[in-house]
Amino acid sequence: MNTADEGRQQQLDVASVLNAKTTLLQLLARAGVYTGDAEELIGLVEAGALAGAHTEIAEARRSAPQEKGEAYASGWSDGALAVADELGAVAERALIRAVTAGPSADSADERSPVRRAEMERAKVAVTPLYLSFADASDLDPEVTEQVLGAVLRTMNPRQRAGYPGRLTRFASAHRAHLERLYAEYGPGSPIAIHGRYSLVHSPTSVAVLERLAETPSALHEEWDAAELPPAWLDGLTTAWGSRA
Template sequence: MNTADEGRQQQLDAASVVNAKSTLLQLLARAGVYTGDAEELIGLVEAGALAGAHAEIAGSRRSAPGERGESYAAGWSDGALAVTGELAALAERALVHAVTSGPSATSPDERSPVGRAEMERAKVAITPLYLSFADVSDLDPEVTEQVLGAVLRTMSPRQRAGYPGRLSAFAEAHHAHLERVYAEYGPGSPIAIHGRYSLVHSPTSVAVLERLAASPSALHEEWDAAELPPAWLDGLTTAWGARG
């Protein structure tokens, strides 16, 4: 066997994986990223890799070589089913571990205080979505933290882990409606940045609108608890409901 063949067949061993993870944690720590936040992010990437492998192998169940006969195809399907089942279980365990391994570990399905990594993930998710509908706004960055905190507290850690995907799906499903809202009430519109429509000038508006559509009662509850201006939420509710 030549060197090229050995390279292709060699699997990444556990020690090397642990080494890579430890190295990454050290590099992130030097950059000022809290170890708990870094471990959570790495855990989510690991859970996502397993979920991706599960989806890929689940798709291959339908592609057994037909020329090998029915028995072969049935065995192929059964084997793929066993593998995908185990991968799904591994992905679930990895996700639960990632979202409950922080300093304030709770059930993945119960509401809990919002962690710094969860807040940063939400910011990363909303900004490009917002910029696909509106221009950058100068609204006070502190508002972003307050509003996103209320939004994220409506969800469990497990739901927060998948929130970027939920936001993307929401923006895609309501693209035309969102375009109209930002054109009529957002940056560049005749509506001033200060007033009841202030949040339409903020990236957080995408997150608030998603919650208004998906979980309005919980959002109002957390909004009141955070003592955020009721007019802001009323303004977004009005803008979202006025389909024109």
């Protein structure tokens, strides 16, 4: 058996991939994860893998072996571009399938009720970012869900799928600003947890600050609809503006 044949045998076939997916869904179901949430998460992982492959192929355009001549290098670049374009389209379709799989999301570009998986992804995203600025969180889980619900409702399903990355970029771009804000108003500061600066003591503050910076009108609209304390949002707005 030659090397090419061995490589083909090592590739996963469709039946094996479907078997692995079904097995994972069953294991998650036994752990109490709703099938729709599990399918959405798996779909996002699949879309992400395709997006990663798209990036790798796009970068391969710049690595054509120049020693084989200009014509060869040109053909290499054109071929890589064609494959990258197709992979990009496949990744986009996979993303749309993932975020519109549930009964409440008819379109990837229209606002819809926040799903459990979207809420959990937001919690996972904000917690480590917050802990990079503060040592502890002092807000209860119910308030966390109420605040994140208002934040996520400012976005459509496609935007929510990419929200962890958006949060990471926001925290990186404004790190010095955020460090000063949490030092002055967050845990360990002279500011008490109760009052208008309460949210600075919660991981949700990172998400709220990002929305204040990007879509303040939509955030205020959803905040009022959720009947959340206006003082919390006013406090974060003041803290953010005082350190701009």
